Amino acid sequence: MAGPLTGLPLPAATKFQLTTKSPETGGYLCSNCSGRVGTQLKRCGFDGMIIEGKGSDWTYITVKEGEVAFEDASSLKGKKTGETLETLYDAVGSNKGGALTVGPAAERLVRISYVCVDRRAFGRGGAGAVLGSKKLKGLAVFGTGIIPVADPRKVDEIRTGAFKNLRESRGNHTKYGTAQYIQPINELGCMPTRNFQTTYFEGIGKIDHIAIFDNYKIGNSACDRCPVACGTLAEVKEGPYKGAKARTEFENIGLLGPNCGIDDFGAIVAANQLCDELGLDTMSGANMVALAMELFERGLITKKDTLGIECRFGNGKALLDMLTLIAERRGIGDLLAEGMKGVESAKPEWKPYLVHVKGMSPAAYDPRGFYGNALTYGTSVRGACHNVGGWTIRAELQSGRYDRFALEGKGSLVHTIQDNRAYVDSLGICTVVRGSMEFSDNPKGETMEAATGYPFTRQLLEIGSRIYSMERMILNREGLARKGDMLPDRFLKEAVPSGPIAGQVLTEEMYNRLLDEYYDSRGWDRNGVVTEGTRERLGLKELTA
Numbered sequence: 001m002a003g004p005l006t007g008l009p010l011p012a013a014t015k016f017q018l019t020t021k022s023p024e025t026g027g028y029l030c031s032n033c034s035g036r037v038g039t040q041l042k043r044c045g046f047d048g049m050i051i052e053g054k055g056s057d058w059t060y061i062t063v064k065e066g067e068v069a070f071e072d073a074s075s076l077k078g079k080k081t082g083e084t085l086e087t088l089y090d091a092v093g094s095n096k097g098g099a100l101t102v103g104p105a106a107e108r109l110v111r112i113s114y115v116c117v118d119r120r121a122f123g124r125g126g127a128g129a130v131l132g133s134k135k136l137k138g139l140a141v142f143g144t145g146i147i148p149v150a151d152p153r154k155v156d157e158i159r160t161g162a163f164k165n166l167r168e169s170r171g172n173h174t175k176y177g178t179a180q181y182i183q184p185i186n187e188l189g190c191m192p193t194r195n196f197q198t199t200y201f202e203g204i205g206k207i208d209h210i211a212i213f214d215n216y217k218i219g220n221s222a223c224d225r226c227p228v229a230c231g232t233l234a235e236v237k238e239g240p241y242k243g244a245k246a247r248t249e250f251e252n253i254g255l256l257g258p259n260c261g262i263d264d265f266g267a268i269v270a271a272n273q274l275c276d277e278l279g280l281d282t283m284s285g286a287n288m289v290a291l292a293m294e295l296f297e298r299g300l301i302t303k304k305d306t307l308g309i310e311c312r313f314g315n316g317k318a319l320l321d322m323l324t325l326i327a328e329r330r331g332i333g334d335l336l337a338e339g340m341k342g343v344e345s346a347k348p349e350w351k352p353y354l355v356h357v358k359g360m361s362p363a364a365y366d367p368r369g370f371y372g373n374a375l376t377y378g379t380s381v382r383g384a385c386h387n388v389g390g391w392t393i394r395a396e397l398q399s400g401r402y403d404r405f406a407l408e409g410k411g412s413l414v415h416t417i418q419d420n421r422a423y424v425d426s427l428g429i430c431t432v433v434r435g436s437m438e439f440s441d442n443p444k445g446e447t448m449e450a451a452t453g454y455p456f457t458r459q460l461l462e463i464g465s466r467i468y469s470m471e472r473m474i475l476n477r478e479g480l481a482r483k484g485d486m487l488p489d490r491f492l493k494e495a496v497p498s499g500p501i502a503g504q505v506l507t508e509e510m511y512n513r514l515l516d517e518y519y520d521s522r523g524w525d526r527n528g529v530v531t532e533g534t535r536e537r538l539g540l541k542e543l544t545a
């Protein structure tokens with residue numbers, strides 16, 4: 001589904017949304033991505049697309065100037081994502097078209113496989129396996145229609161101001177990308193290290209933004225019409241991974257690096273590239289390998305399970321080999337391909353080492369280092385996610401306005417950040433550029449009015465709140481409530497053993513206080529169920545009926 005701003009001549013207005021049932025969690029999944037598919041759908045006259053049923057043979061779909069066709073994709077089976085994208089652009093006759101595809105991991109129904117979109121991704125939740133189950137190898141879209149706007153002159157004026165604002169305000173993003181957070185997050189003792197066993201990584205100087213900028217950066221990667229270009233294109237120039245190239249980001253670096261005990265940036269780039277080609281979510285893939293490394297070091301799995309791989313923390317080659325094992329479902333890789341939930345159900349005795357919420361493993365932050373992040377992971381509708389769950393880093397670690405270890409006030413903070421993110425994601429713009437168009441927690445709505453002709457100013461946050469409660473109602477319908485919001489044992493039962501926050505604990509009792517405040521703030525009951533009063537206030541009553 002595209003948003004009302006998707007495809008308009010505004011900075012980074014290329015986002016669109018995928019919604020499905022998640023193979024990784026078994027629950028609700030929404031995913032937000034850049035790329036050209038959303039824009040091209042609108043140029044074809046569509047706001048979105050619903051794909052039902054499944055093919056008897058491998059198929060891809062083309063949408064050209066609004067005409068939909070189903071094509072034989074048998075020759076694409078087994079192909080990596082990059083190769084398939086080129087074929088899909090050819091199929092609609094333009095490399096300006098939009099395309100999405102899945103890699104070999106999704107063909108094998110790996111539950112942590114992703115959907116590659118014009119070299120960006122619907123990364124989390126295993127949406128790739130949904131396409132795999134439909135035998136749908138990809139989709140290509142191209143249209144030349146004009147996307148109407150209510151006030152073109154005003155939109156033009158807003159665009160000029162926003163581009164200027166972003167060039168002046170986002171210099172660090174352009175120069176260093178999101179890797180700029182690697183070092184501060186580590187210094188604050190919040191960096192997941194060796195399967196979240198501790199929160200400070202001693203080898204950070206070899207993989208932080210300065211090391212990347214000085215030794216690996218070969219250019220920027222930008223989503224369409226984005227002056228920020230926050231993607232850092234990195235290339236390995238020497239050593240065993242020479243020639244490897246990937247777009248690196250904070251989360252991938254944190255999880256493929258410190259969380260696997262790896263300080264060789266060459267191995268991180270090569271692993272990132274491998275995940276992209278095989279169509280594996282880099283974050284969940286890295287966390288599954290980190291789990292395997294801990295199990296191996298504890299003697300709970302052996303080389304017999306890993307087919308000879310010395311699966312230890314810090315072993316870059318093992319990281320790459322284990323990712324391949326998962327994508328190919330070989331050896332222990334077949335079990336790991338089932339995701340955290342699948343492993344837990346097959347091996348309940350491994351629970352102390354399984355780090356996930358609702359089946360999704362976390363992003364590259366340890367919540368024992370800032371408690372709003374604990375709520376983020378716990379209450380995100382799709383699992384332990386830092387995006388839709390609410391990115392509290394700026395508020396808790398940078399603004400100076402919050403004590404990161406305080407419990408009070410975190411419920412309303414997370415609630416507000418989540419609602420902000422929900423409305424911004426539904427617009428079709430990138431969260432990084434939102435401020436340049438006054439989409440803050442006190443939104444002006446001028447851009448929406450110029451685009452659509454309707455006054456939106458005071459409604460945006462309410463729309464965000466409605467989205468979040470509606471998604472929660474889907475979870476409630478599926479039987480998920482407070483119990484499903486609990487954090488894994490590692491966060492609630494283990495004190496941080498070393499580093500800047502050594503000894504720090506977040507007990508179950510403390511976490512329950514956070515949850516209570518959050519539910520109260522949302523107007524849900526103490527079991528995490530959306531109440532009748534809240535449904536009525538948000539205009540959701542009829543949905544329940």
Ligand code: SF4
Pocket residue numbers: 012034221222223226227228229230231430431432433
């Ligand atoms: S800020 Fe980064 S993620 Fe957002 S649109 Fe620009 S390049 Fe893409």
